[in-house]
Amino acid sequence: MTLSGIRVVLAPAVLTMAADGRIDEAEVVQLTNMLAFSPIFLPLGGKATGDMIKAVLKDLQKSGPDKVITESAQTLSPALRETAFCFAMRVAMADGVLEESEKNVLSGTASRMQLSQESFDSIIQVVTMMQRSAAA
Incomplete structure (x- = not known):
């Protein structure tokens, strides 16, 4: 996979981090940890992955979320759209x-990435179970 292909896998996660107008340290740590164990990002290493996160943030500021997410949806296969989501x-x-x-x-x-309702529901359900707070 090319660097630009890897970058579009990362874009939806970075867009989600920036959705509330701030990027929390917990979100950065979570994303960095996930990517460290992903076969997609493993070859890049930590510094290159961090640089890629910053580059996607710049793309969001420059081009806006619609353009960034549309590029991801148009570039990625259906399977990698699920992974990105x-x-x-x-x-x-x-x-x-x-x-x-x-x-x-x-x-x-999910709509832009053309995820099926079944995939969307499954991902939401499983990740919610995985990521519950200790207070749950």
Whole structure:
């Protein structure tokens, strides 16, 4: 996979991180940890992955979320759209809570990525179970 291909897998997660207007340390840590164990990002290493996150953030500021997510949806295979959405969902749940702004972004992302309702529901259900807060 090319660097630009890897970058579009990352874009929905970064968009979700930025959805509420701030990027929490817990979200950055969650995303960094996920990517460290992903076969897609493993060859890059930590520094290159961090640089890629920053580059996607710049793309969001420059071009806006619609263009960034549309590029991802048009570039990725259906299977990698699901993977990208899983990353986005896990980032949204980094603090154990799915905020309204995050729900809205995830719903729009799933729609743009043309996820089936079955895939969407499965990802939401499993990641919610995985990422519950200790207070649950």
